[in-house]
């Protein structure tokens with residue numbers, strides 16, 4: 372049975388009708404402890420089928436170490452959205468509920484290669500010389516989460532130094548616990564600084580500065 | 585078992601621009617209803633929403649008193665339906681862009697400025713920004729936000745499976761959300777400042793029927809304690825003054841709401857709590873500016889009220905625009 376009903380498929384088709392660059396949805400699965408790997412693969416394939424600009428590629432993280440390494444991926448399940456180049460857009464877990472919006476926004480970012488950010492934020496991000504990983508913890512039932520997640524995607528598109536990993540907290544409980552995440556959205560920068568709630572761009576920029584200082 | 589919600593996103597579908605008949609600030613039930621009526625009436629409608637649409641209604645798991653859904657409906661699903669209906673009639677919706685200010689220029693022209701620097705022009709503007717959860721303002725509340733303190737059980741509830749949870753506030757929202765949390769938590773302790781609850785009887789009955797609940801009335805929560813994450817709350821019995829440490833993994837705070845009206849306070853009259861005063865036609869004191877839903881003074885915070893307000897505003901806007909054009 373399809374995961375996406377006809378109505379949603381139509382909406383997705385419409386929304387992705389004018390994508391400029393092709394986007395690969397690179398799905399990495401894992402043979403162990405992966406409750407929803409099957410569904411994630413299916414979802415990526417169903418989404419890919421909505422536009423001829425989209426393709427889905429599926430890899431077992433253990434059997435395709437080069438591909439995983441090339442994208443710096445060490446955990447699964449994950450969907451990497453790769454456009455004309457790899458902007459560093461990742462979704463860990465299944466993007467269901469409100470998070471389906473995050474997936475589509477990620478695909479759009481990967482295709483357009485253009486962030487939806489103010490000039491000041493873009494200028495700062497373009498000046499980065501050190502790597503920044505933004506991990507945004509989410510749950511599918513959280514209406515405030517896509518905003519935090521999409522901001523991270525925008526930042527990743529704005530700078531080659533930034534990688535944005537959106538993490539479905541229930542599927543990655545150990546990781547969430549490692550950072551004492553008990554509320555979402557929550558953004559962790561380079562595993563150090565954390566920001567609770569859907570923060571505006573200047574607040575995230577300040578936190579990045581603090582981590583890099 | 586999975587559901588997939590699709591909301592739009594600002595950069596993807598740029599709004600058509602130009603002069604709108606009505607710009608609606610806030611995509612909750614009040615705003616969406618205004619959009620449904622106005623766009624069905626042929627008006628050019630723009631909804632500006634700072635999060636994804638749905639408002640507070642989308643943050644509750646179960647709505648049982650909205651007519652037409654005898655078995656109840658999830659807030660998210662109901663609000664998706666509102667949205668689809670608005671879109672079907674041509675309403676344009678922009679999400680993740682917050683309105684920063686409203687600038688009336690002349691009769692029939694109001695400019696709306698957003699935080700991302702976009703400016704939109706409307707003949708009329710509807711404020712349907714609702715309200716935000718109140719904080720307790722006690723030690724530990726900010727410190728443990730995201731580490732066990734939460735204002736959204738639907739968002740953060742999944743972290744508290746088989747854990748002990750405290751719900752502060754035993755009004756309708758507190759009991760309603762507590763009942764949801766009860767489905768997976770080990771225990772739920774409700775702490776209420778007043779000696780009684782004003783919540784609906786049906787909610788009270790359900791809460792009391794569960795062996796996993798404790799109700800503490802006439803108690804003030806004085807502090808939230810923890811180390812890396814929340815470990816307990818300090819509650820003070822308001823009668824005896826006795827201090828009790830209640831061990832818990834999570835604290836959900838439902839102690840009321842405050843209106844989101846700051847960005848228009850110079851254009852409208854507000855009551856002493858900051859709610860916007862609008863007349864029976866939903867008009868504020870600024871010509872062409874309307875206020876509907878939870879942000880409006882003297883409104884009970886209920887979906888049906890928001891929906892009614894939105895309807896009235898849209899109908900009056902039609903008259904207002906006719907008059908402008910003639």
Ligand SMILES: Cc1cc2nc3c(=O)[nH]c(=O)nc-3n(C[C@H](O)[C@H](O)[C@H](O)COP(=O)(O)OP(=O)(O)OC[C@H]3O[C@@H](n4cnc5c(N)ncnc54)[C@H](O)[C@@H]3O)c2cc1C
Pocket residue numbers: 609610611612613614615632633634635636637638639640641642643644646647648649650681682683684712713714715757760761844847876877878879884885886887888890
């Ligand atoms: C836990 C809970 C349970 C509830 N249960 C029920 C129930 O069972 N039955 C019932 O009838 N009611 C219930 N309610 C109340 C109901 O949700 C509200 O009455 C209703 O949502 C109010 O609608 P609104 O459109 O006025 O405001 P809101 O729903 O608050 O929507 C306002 C919207 O405006 C947006 N916004 C705010 N400021 C800006 C800005 N500057 N720019 C752009 N957008 C902005 C917000 O993000 C929000 O989406 C419940 C509420 C809660 C919190």
